[in-house]
Amino acid sequence: MDVSINEAFGKRKIMGITKMKDWGLGIDTTKPIVVSGPCSAETEEQTIQSCLGVAKQGARILRAGIWKPRTRPGSFEGIGSEGLPWLKTAGRLTGLPVTVEVANARHVYEALKNQVDILWIGARTTVNPFSVQEIADSLRGVDIPVMVKNPINPDLKLWLGAFERFEAVGIKKLAAIHRGFASYHNTEYRNQPQWEIPIELRRHLDIEMICDPSHICGKRSTLQKVAQKALDLNFEGLMIESHITPDEAWSDAAQQVTPVDFGELIRSLVVRDSNSENPTFNTALDEFRHHIDEIDEQIIQLIAKRMDIAREIGKNKKDDNIAILQMSRWEEVLKARSEYAQSKGLSKKFATHYLQEIHNESIRQQTAIMNEIELEKV
Ligand code: PEP
Ligand code: MN
Numbered sequence: 115m116d117v118s119i120n121e122a123f124g125k126r127k128i129m130g131i132t133k134m135k136d137w138g139l140g141i142d143t144t145k146p147i148v149v150s151g152p153c154s155a156e157t158e159e160q161t162i163q164s165c166l167g168v169a170k171q172g173a174r175i176l177r178a179g180i181w182k183p184r185t186r187p188g189s190f191e192g193i194g195s196e197g198l199p200w201l202k203t204a205g206r207l208t209g210l211p212v213t214v215e216v217a218n219a220r221h222v223y224e225a226l227k228n229q230v231d232i233l234w235i236g237a238r239t240t241v242n243p244f245s246v247q248e249i250a251d252s253l254r255g256v257d258i259p260v261m262v263k264n265p266i267n268p269d270l271k272l273w274l275g276a277f278e279r280f281e282a283v284g285i286k287k288l289a290a291i292h293r294g295f296a297s298y299h300n301t302e303y304r305n306q307p308q309w310e311i312p313i314e315l316r317r318h319l320d321i322e323m324i325c326d327p328s329h330i331c332g333k334r335s336t337l338q339k340v341a342q343k344a345l346d347l348n349f350e351g352l353m354i355e356s357h358i359t360p361d362e363a364w365s366d367a368a369q370q371v372t373p374v375d376f377g378e379l380i381r382s383l384v385v386r387d388s389n390s391e392n393p394t395f396n397t398a399l400d401e402f403r404h405h406i407d408e409i410d411e412q413i414i415q416l417i418a419k420r421m422d423i424a425r426e427i428g429k430n431k432k433d434d435n436i437a438i439l440q441m442s443r444w445e446e447v448l449k450a451r452s453e454y455a456q457s458k459g460l461s462k463k464f465a466t467h468y469l470q471e472i473h474n475e476s477i478r479q480q481t482a483i484m485n486e487i488e489l490e491k492v
Pocket of ligand 1: 153179183235236237238263293329
């Protein structure tokens with residue numbers, strides 16, 4: 115995570131953002147606020163049937179991609195403006211607001227002409243400040259909510275910057291959509307969730323967060339797990355792609371679900387409150403947290419003690435002109451401690467990250483000693 119973000123933005127909350135409430139659109143904002151509909155509007159029948167299906171299953175906002183930013187040419191690039199009235203018809207039939215992705219000023223013009231209720235900015239657009247600014251400029255004086263997806267790359271400043279651009283032109287109804295971050299390697303996810311980034315965004319910005327498990331997962335089987343995790347992290351909403359016949363979808367077929375499966379998924383989720391009114395629970399929680407605070411202090415004291423020893427080693431190595439890093443020793447520590455941590459119920463992932471960080475700090479401390487430089491300048 116880029117630490118300089120704090121210097122760039124401080125803890126500034128962008129002022130004037132209108133919390134979702136219902137954005138004047140009559141949206142039911144009890145959690146989770148669910149946005150659903152097909153990845154792409156393909157035909158009038160498919161758009162309307164998919165939307166009616168998800169509305170029946172509890173969707174509160176209807177989505178459909180009209181212009182599809184595809185990574186490589188040759189796949190379906192969206193039906194274009196022709197699809198806007200289809201989505202609007204679905205909105206009229208269900209009484210629900212509709213949302214589309216806009217990637218330039220022409221899309222904005224077409225969407226507004228067709229009374230689209232909410233706009234969203236796609237991940238491939240948030241990465242480009244010129245595009246975001248063009249869209250923001252085209253919205254000057256327009257009162258419409260805008261949802262901003264995270265940029266494809268894990269860059270918090272770009273995501274924050276997009277909100278700043280919209281805020282600067284007077285758009286106050288803003289929400290964030292977390293759709294995960296691209297990575298070169300094929301992993302469990304199509305896009306890495308990197309949950310710490312949306313959490314960090316919310317430290318800087320008092321804004322509603324909607325998770326898009328469809329684009330994080332890229333497949334159906336893990337949608338539920340990711341959606342539940344988002345709710346466990348207190349996200350306000352979910353955006354889930356749904357298609358009347360998902361296997362035949364012209365885009366993102368593997369991750370779309372039928373409206374019925376969408377309904378089942380939503381009903382399977384456990385919504386947790388942010389706060390409890392129950393005094394017994396609150397007292398117990400306070401006690402647990404107090405205990406955790408104490409343990410955290412002890413951990414830090416122990417780490418500091420460990421670093422005292424690392425510095426002593428540094429001094430000795432300096433006197434004997436020995437290099438800081440001995441690979442075999444590091445490998446031995448990593449293996450033995452990681453196994454020990456796992457035997458104590460800690461995950462391998464945590465154990466590895468923790469040990470690497472401890473080791474990095476140890477090297478930093480020794481580098482400072484050996485080269486007589488300030489620790490913070492290492
Ligand atoms: C989409 O929502 O269909 C889409 C293109 O998403 P993203 O911008 O997250 O890739
Ligand atoms: Mn999609």
